[in-house]
Amino acid sequence: MNIFGERRLRTSLIFLLVSTTLVTLTIVGTAILAVRLPQIVDANKALVARAAAETSSRIEIFLEGLEQRVLLVGQTAHDLPKERVADMLDAARGDAFEAVYLVDDDGIITANSIRNVSPERSQEMIGVDLSQNKLVRAINTKGAVVWSDKFLSAVTGKVTIGVGLPVGQIGGVVIAELPITSLLKISQIASGSGGEDFWIIDGHGEVVAETGSPSAARLNLLSLPIVRNGLANHSATDTTDFKDQKYHTAASFSGALGWLFVSRIPAGLNNPKIRETIGLILIAFIASPIIGLLLAPFWARGMNAALGKVTRYARLVATGVSPDSWPRGNITEFNALSTDLEEMCERLAQVAAEQTALSKDLEKAKNNAEFANRAKSNFLATMSHEIRTPLNGVLGLAQLLKGTELDEDQWQKVDTILSSGQTLLAILNDVLDMSKIEAGGLELEEQVFSLTGLVSTITSPFQSLADDKGLRLVVNCDANHVVRGDPVRTRQILWNLLSNAIKFTDQGQINLTVKKSEWPTHMENLASSDKNYLLLFTIEDTGAGISSDRINAIFEAFTQEDNSITRKFGGTGLGLSIVKQMTELMGGTVNVESTQGVGSKFIVYLPFHEVTKEEALAISQRDPKITLEFSKPLNVLIAEDNDVNAIIARAFLEKFGHSVKHVVNGKLAVEAAKDGWADLILMDIHMPEMNGIDATRTIRSTATGQHLPIVGLTAEAFADRHTAFIEAGMNEVLTKPYTEQQLARVLARSYQIERRRSRRGTAPGPEIDGAVAPAATAHSAPDKTMPAKSSQAPTGDEKRLNELRAQLPAEAISSLLAEAQSSLQTNLEKLQESVHDKDPDAIRETAHAIKGASGSLFAVQISEMAAEIEQQSEDIEGVRRRLPEFELAAKDALDWWQAQSAK
Amino acid sequence: MIINLLNTIRATALPVVLSILLTACGDSAPIKIGFIGGLTARSSDISQASRNAVQLAIAEVNAKGGINGRMLELVVRDNNGDPATAQKNVQELAGEGVEAIIGPNLSSIAEAMLPAIIETNVVTISPTVSSLFFAGKDDPFFRMNSTTRQNAGAYAAYHYSKGGRRVTAAFDAQNRLFSESWLKEFQAAFEKLGGELINATSFDATSTTGYSGVVAPLLSSSPDAMLLVANGVDTAQLAQQIRKTGSKVKLMAAEWAASEELIQLGGRAIEGLTILQTYDRYSKEAHYTGFHDAYQKRFKKTPGYASLAAYDATTMLFAALQQRREGETLKQALLNLGPKKGLQQVLEFDDFGDSNRKQFFVSVKNGEFVVE
Known part of the structure; x- marks a missing residue:
């Protein structure tokens, strides 16, 4: 129910305080208004009623005093002699009355008190006829005291109030006139303390006196209901509208005076008490939210301080510090929180300790497992090495033996040894591959290669196998595919599938189809933008087929279709599993369709990176035309501690026609390399005294060894190790056991590459081996420098030759060029002999001759090289090493001349 | 309790709301009508009579929903017979925004007020002022009464027709503008007829010299009638002093004195x-008797001539307020008003805002006015 979302404590408190106060005030305020306002109204009504009555009687009492004085005048007047009456009236007038006068029964004024004001007027007033005067008439009618309404005094000519009463025995009346101002004074005295005001109103509704405002003195109020009712009923209460205001009014009629006393107090908001009450509530309404707003931050600060301590401690715990004691404050909930957190921290610490102990155990177990895994790897590596080395001996010797003269029986047995050994080697490779895959140690390479070329190199060995079994192997490749990817794994996949197909097919044919494909729907999820060159490989056989209940299991490791197959065909049963895993590693898929007795069809999709035109062109250009033939026999140094291996290698090499020297460790190899005899070294890795890697490094650091081709020999099948060998300076690595062809190819490649390189003066660089069998993987150093056109001088200076041609007849030029060719050939042979004879003088002379003759006919390159050899004639070994390069340059020169002479 | 509360709130809130509404909406604000009179002075009798009539008229109009939806509010000023106060009162009332003023009753007061009336341009209608001084003037001062010339001329003709030839007169120095003018008009008319104003004396009622000194020389000329040009109180006093000498001389009083106080x-x-x-105080015409009875009921008094004139003044004023056209001044509206039915006569202003009253000669018989 969090309708307002997350908010600050302060905001919450403000909301809480403001809403609470507002709600409280609304309730309390309404209650107060509901209770208090009627109370005030009632109190006001009571107040005006009481005030009217009180004022009425108070003024009555006051005026009764005056009345008594007038009565006294009346009573004494007839006892006094006439001349004294006026004095008495003067005395009676005093300060209270304006005028006092006696009127006889006829209504004639007989005496008055205005003598002191105006003797003439006083005299004039005597005898004035007031018989029509209302007051006089009223007194006579009533026979008692009468207080007049407001009237215009005959005596003073002023508006006044009079009191009159009968004199008694002598007849007539005595009248005393009060100035109206005296009544105002009286009413002001009567003005109440409750905020009420008064009107004193005569019987005609004329306002005799009043207090407060607005003034009604100039109006006749008889039309007001309170006045009318008051005069009629002698007492009334009402709410009166007067000059746009409402008043609570009460009227009290004085019978003695004939006047109405009306007290009034403003009603509604004009009433000070109501205004005050409502005002106070309004102020509270406005003030309390403000107070809430002001107080909330303080309270929030207080609560935050308490909460802040707890959260600070919690943060401390989060940073790993355990406080000794948790804070306690005045707020129970926060204390409870603090206690809970404390307990939680203790529990956490406990759990952490348990976890630490557990993770220590786990670490130990992990270390043990890793150690065991390493041990396994080492074991595999060792086993690989230890098995391969003797296997190399077996296979090598068997091959050699097979080449000797054998009778039919012997040949059969040797052949069986050879095939059994090869099977064993295949099994070994499979096991190694599988273990690598399972260890996750298989990493894909990425290089540009010709897939079509790869296919053709794979199929050729199978072609003969198929022929042997009387099968037809049909390879169908739709185009020349050049792609970027892992050629080694691709080859391995195809190899295994083809191998299986031939293995399980007794008659009929095997089709290998390669074509570019769109992503099939079942592989769409595998489609990736970076691998956008999808190839479909189909390997179809007419073999036994796979039963439907087993077809799903054939890609699982260590399952063969049935045990009998293993027995019948041999193998580890890992081949298809390796295919599947490698395919998937490359982002592809492999599926099989099979009908028992009809055949099987393996469908492999493999994605590759598309290559640029430049890359494709480069591949075709740099594809080295490696020839297995050598222009001359090589001097090959074998560094190998294992005698069997050495014998095999020597046997192969000598079979090729090379000279062989054998040393048993790296140290001796380094020594042997110094004399410049060796054209190439076959370097075993594991040797006593100095291993192959160190030996290679040492040789590379010498002048003679800088461009010496070195081929590593190892039984280690793991590619990562091979990389280390290449980095040490080896040109290639050949995995034992190797075949005759493999050795021949590696030798040729290494020698030729290195020879070209030395001619260019570049560091050893990589070459691509497009034809190394998976059984004997060869690794090349990465190609860091691409073969650019020689930085050295061009073969010949055609421009200058043409200049000469312009000066001489064509026959002469032809003759000269023929002569130069003949001379160079002769001198080249002479130079080779001189080097062989180690005759520096002869070398110098020959080189000099070549320099001159070549330079004369503008064969610039050979001329310059000859000049260099002339200079270094003392360094026979150096010259000897440069000789191959020189020979090539010489050939170039001869070709150039030949071309020029044809023009 | 809840009802009480509601009543209280209604009593409290309604005036507030109303006052806000009234303030916000100018057209609903009350029309203020001023009244100026000497309510506490010697001539307060006629001023009170006029005020009562105006108070009654306003109450009647308000009871019928006001004029064009606007209530009327009476603002009363008492000048206590003092001309300077009356002049100040005009300024005050103009400041309070009165539409018009009813009053005064005395010419001398009106004389003092006139410059202020012209200056503030507040339409002022006097019920009783009759001095010729004000007649034929184009100003915002309107009069209901006939001029002194008309009235005094009527007196002259009446007395002459009764055989009177020798007349003496006492006139009020305090309201000289009226009384002297009145007397002059009488003299002119009377002498024209062949009569004679033998003697005329002014008196000042506010002085302490009394009335007897005034009366004696007038009586000594043996007039066939004595003419008293004074208010009711002073006329009564003068008459008392005349009769005290035992003289039975015929007394005539100017119309000013015709109030209840005189009796x-x-x-x-x-x-x-x-x-x-x-006016005819015994008229039985409904329009008059309705007024008479309402007045009697309201003030417990009989209306006097000043009451009728004041009531007629309000009839003209209210009609003008009601019929005033857009952009028309109140003065123009009054002048364009045309004849209206008064309590006892047709009311109409001439081009100078002057009018006239009916004339009845009465005499006092047993304390009552009786038509002769």
């Missing part, structure tokens, strides 16, 4: 006194 204070001294009335 009250005159006693037997004014028996037989002849006076011009501007």
